[in-house]
Amino acid sequence: MALPEDENRVHPGADENDDEPAHAQGLTHLIRRSIGGLGTFARRLLLGVLLLAVALVGIRAYLSTQGPPLRPWQTLVPGEADADAIANMGWADYVKAEAAMFDDVHRRLRAKLEPADRTPLNRYHDESLASPLRFERDWNRSFVLEPEGEPRGVAVMLHGLTDSPYSMRSLAQLYAAHGYVALVPRLPGHGTVPAGLTREGRKEWNAVVDLAMREAQRRAGPDRPIHLVGYSNGAALALLHQLRRIERDQPSDVERIVLLSPMIEVNRFARYAGLAGVPAFFTRYAKSAWLDLLPEYNPFKYNSFPVRAARESYLVTADLQRALEAVSRQQRMDRLPPVLAFQSVVDDTVSARAVMQRLFDALPDNGSELELFDVNRSRVLAPMLRPAATQWTNEILQRPRDYTLTVLGVASQDDASVLARSRAAHAGAIAAQPIGLAYPAEVYSLSHVALPFADDDPLYGLHPKGTGGLRLGAVAVRGERNGLLVSQDALSRLGSNPFHAYMLSRIAGTIEPDDR
Known part of the structure; x- marks a missing residue:
């Protein structure tokens, strides 16, 4: 995906002083002074936090490429x-x-x-x-x-x-x-x-x-x-x-x-x-x-x-x-x-x-x-x-x-x-x-999610009223864990209120x- 050009953005790979807007140069100088004014431990801690943030974003990006495409x-x-x-x-x-x-x-x-x-x-x-x-x-x-x-x-x-x-x-x-x-x-x-x-x-x-x-x-x-x-x-x-x-x-x-x-x-x-x-x-x-x-x-x-x-x-x-x-x-x-x-x-x-x-x-x-x-x-x-x-x-x-x-x-x-x-x-x-x-x-x-729904709600009730149709509140599936796209916690979560x-x-x- 091509990014739109922005005269106020410092482009990767460019010399930090070449054609850099004055306010961007000032911000860079301020950040350097701020970090430079920190002690050794504080600089290392800040660097560690930044590296962790970058790593987490990278992991998140990688994981998003796994699995089926968006529907x-x-x-x-x-x-x-x-x-x-x-x-x-x-x-x-x-x-x-x-x-x-x-x-x-x-x-x-x-x-x-x-x-x-x-x-x-x-x-x-x-x-x-x-x-x-x-x-x-x-x-x-x-x-x-x-x-x-x-x-x-x-x-x-x-x-x-x-x-x-x-x-x-x-x-x-x-x-x-x-x-x-x-x-x-x-x-x-x-x-x-x-x-x-x-x-x-x-x-x-x-x-x-x-x-x-x-x-x-x-x-x-x-x-x-x-x-x-x-x-x-x-x-x-x-x-x-x-x-x-x-x-x-x-x-x-x-x-x-x-x-x-x-x-x-x-x-x-x-x-x-x-x-x-x-x-x-x-x-x-x-x-x-x-x-x-x-x-x-x-x-x-x-x-x-x-x-x-x-x-x-x-x-x-x-x-x-x-x-x-x-x-x-x-x-x-x-x-x-x-x-x-x-x-x-x-x-x-x-x-x-x-x-x-x-x-x-x-x-x-x-x-x-x-x-x-x-x-x-x-x-x-x-x-x-x-x-x-x-x-x-x-x-x-x-x-x-x-x-x-x-x-x-x-x-x-x-x-x-x-x-x-x-x-x-x-x-x-x-x-x-x-x-x-x-x-x-x-x-x-x-x-x-249970409070608004009666125990006999036809869709979400634990004891739904009527016969046939979809009965999500009474679903009871059994099998080995980690075998479903939907978590077992989601399927077993109470969907209705017995005290409705x-x-x-x-x-x-x-x-x-x-x-x-």
């Missing part, structure tokens, strides 16, 4: 509106543009598929079991659920990273059943092909959140309440929307915030994920722009994961932390509406402890509640749990806080019935109440406070 869904980038264009759209405009984009992607992708791509588990083969076209509707697209009769309120629901509006389906049905209009936008880059996330990012996501909130305000009018619901990355976007309004000295535009597996803090690797894609600057190493290149067998979620998506998710959390700090400095946290959040104690995607320490401990005394799903501490499973990941919840109920904290776990090592152990805000004692469910014997914890009915009842209590 069409990893190279075909959909044409979506940018943030500025979205800012000038209404809901109907966005849905219309989305439909045209889906049709274009479908047409172009069909033309690129090869015979080897036409498998029973390729979501981009229309006749496959994984095709979204096999469902009653394509849940990858933005949708609205209308209640029967006159609407009582509006709920805006934001899905997670690499996800789709399908993950908000059961919550949308809950709100619609309680008389709310459920608006579920598809965030740009999602729902089509993984390559979409090599271009779209947080600017476009924030623009769609604003668009959906404008539509919610239009439908709600001056008197009806609005709830903002977010899952994972969508939860971070929901909070960020509210905090930025408060930071600008605007009133909150929602009555309640509901969060599932909120992305308050991600794995620290995401901060430097962009470095992994450096070799992709050269066409030969294009695959280094991807952290995962996997078969796409999931109708409503990407398996392949681009470097840029990891970087953008980190930047969303960085924006969120900056906004939290800014609003705290302004002493305006009391303007944030009450937050109800659900989080698994064990979460490989986000930091569960950060949800409590960095978000809830910073909230005002406004009726917020945090519900933690504990691990299965039965006599059989407890000895196999990693203490570093699971023991942090042992003492958290011992002191009162400005919010209600609930931990759901087994009654005892010999009793699998689940108790909700709660300490209300400022309460002097812990209350324990059975929820009428037992911890499944074969499940040792919930997962980041309890979670819905808690959310319903915020919609109908008298029913709590």
